[in-house]
Amino acid sequence: MQERLQKILAKAGIASRREAENIISSGRVAVNGVTVSEMGVKADAGKDRITVDGAEIRLETNKVYIMLYKPAGYMTTLKDPEGRPIVTELLKDIKERVYPVGRLDFNTEGLLLLTNDGEWANRLAHPRHEVDKEYHVRLQGKVSAEQLRHLAEGVELDDGMTAPGYVKRLRESEKNAWISITIHEGRYRQVRRMCEAVNLNVVRLKRSRYGFLELGKLMPGEYRMLTPSEVERLLMFKKGIPGR
Numbered sequence: 001m002q003e004r005l006q007k008i009l010a011k012a013g014i015a016s017r018r019e020a021e022n023i024i025s026s027g028r029v030a031v032n033g034v035t036v037s038e039m040g041v042k043a044d045a046g047k048d049r050i051t052v053d054g055a056e057i058r059l060e061t062n063k064v065y066i067m068l069y070k071p072a073g074y075m076t077t078l079k080d081p082e083g084r085p086i087v088t089e090l091l092k093d094i095k096e097r098v099y100p101v102g103r104l105d106f107n108t109e110g111l112l113l114l115t116n117d118g119e120w121a122n123r124l125a126h127p128r129h130e131v132d133k134e135y136h137v138r139l140q141g142k143v144s145a146e147q148l149r150h151l152a153e154g155v156e157l158d159d160g161m162t163a164p165g166y167v168k169r170l171r172e173s174e175k176n177a178w179i180s181i182t183i184h185e186g187r188y189r190q191v192r193r194m195c196e197a198v199n200l201n202v203v204r205l206k207r208s209r210y211g212f213l214e215l216g217k218l219m220p221g222e223y224r225m226l227t228p229s230e231v232e233r234l235l236m237f238k239k240g241i242p243g244r
């Protein structure tokens, strides 16, 4: 089937359609060995050899959508130059080449989606989509009402103010406090930086919810396929379920 190159690149998870246009216009894409830098050119991903920076792209036909309970100590990348464990090593019986939707830090655990559907991943990861993400945070020591209010209203980070979120106290022991933070932004190390900004020391960080999806009975390292209705509902899901 003939399709525009930017659509093929998006489907292959290379970039969003807009970014794909930039990649094409900068001369990084070739079809059957001929560089294409103008917009509107069509190709057939099933027949033509399409390369980006010389590497051939592959379109998966069988789309898979996975929810993984990422354990701490895994990289959310497809390769790690330092040889640390990567999340796809946990997907023992998945033969499709899937990649993570967004990221969790090496030391962060919890709900991570993976797919080989580039368009779905790009739509979910787009800032406009604003899916709520809930994190459970174990803190060293106690947390004051003032610190919780500050986190909920938004804190100043070096890349700007965070949007207001939903914060609640879960429990407390002699040494630790557990809180839940629900945000819809997804900036680099956002929850850790928000806590640092109000002088809170994060001991453990877990993403417990992504939109309406929760980990349920999954244990660290376990995963399950999303149902077709979950796949569809996630695209429609916007922020709005307050942190429950």
Ligand code: URA
Binding pocket: 103, 104, 105, 108, 188, 189, 190, 191, 192, 193, 205
């Ligand atoms: N916030 C963080 O600080 N780390 C993550 O992995 C996710 C959100």
